[in-house]
Amino acid sequence: MSGLLKFRYILFLFLLVACKGEPSEKQAEELPENAASEEEAPGESSGNTILFFGDSLTAGLGLEPEQAFPALIGERLDSLGYDYQVVNAGLSGETTASGANRLDWVLRQPVAVFVLELGANDGLRGIPLSETRKNLKDIVERVRESDSTTRILLAGMQLPPNMGPAYTTEFREIFPELAAQHNLHLIPFLLDGVGGIPELNQQDGIHPTAEGHRILADNVWEVLGPVLQAEALQAGQPGGDQTPGTASDTRP
Known part of the structure; x- marks a missing residue:
């Protein structure tokens, strides 16, 4: 892909856990599954990896890989x-x-850097919120156990009002609460400025x-940029003199 030398688009083959019985209206609205063939195991990169771990919003369902926001972040990193x-x-269809x-x-x-973007499919399926919270907490703790130096960004999410007030x-409060409890960098609302705006979403009204x-x-960079800038300044690396913007961040 032109201009994306550092970007690898990894597709995974996993069987997703299906809900029992006939799909409800909530289930029918969920971010759809899009499992594809596994091309490459993600075990060959260096320690300078920013990993985006999420559902079809991260995967860029309906778009070319280079149009999805992780690839756009990659382009910005290169330019800076x-x-x-x-x-x-x-992975489309992913739940927590x-x-x-x-x-x-x-x-x-x-x-x-581990960017965690999960939970939307839980909410659209009406999964008990205690399970969503528990699973997100488990993911965060296991990432930290794997490497205590990994910076974790948690993408906040919101649901449409038809799910009940x-x-x-x-659901909305899960993300800032987990960020505060586990000292995470919080992206307040990933879909800020996009969710609910027809011209910025595909025909399904869900996928940008x-x-x-x-x-x-841009929403991700507002938080990720200052994190990388601080790391670069500390290490004396290129990029540390950039001014990526302000962050909404629970970490000092």
Whole structure:
């Protein structure tokens, strides 16, 4: 892919856990599954890897790989002189439970920054929020156990109002609460400026267009940029003199 020398788009083959019985209306609206053939195991990269671990929002469902926000982050890193390799480990249809099940596979490589974007499919399926919270907590703890130096960014998510006010409110609060409890960098709302805007979403009304993904990349960079800048300044590496913007961050 032209201009994406450090970007590897990794596709995984995993069987996702299916819900029993006939799909409900909530299930029918979920981010759809899109499992594909496994091309390459993510175990060959250096320690300068930024790994995006999520569902179809991360995978860029309906778009070319280079149009998804992880690839756009990779382009920005290159332009600023950062020596990082971006790995897109997004899998359409992923829930927090299935994500936890495949986590060990993606952690076979050293990871400098782990961007966790999961939970939307849990909410659209009406999965008990205690399970979503537990699974996200488990993923965070296992990433830290694998390498205590890995920086973790947690992408906040919100649900449409038809899920009910109590459920949607509690769901939204999961992400800032986990970020505070586990000292994570928080992206307040990944779909900020995109969710609910028809012209920035594909026909399903859920998955962003290429233009929408450019906004998602900006939302991620507001948090990721300062993290990388601080690391570069500390290490005296190129990129440390950049001004990537301000962050919404729970870490000092």
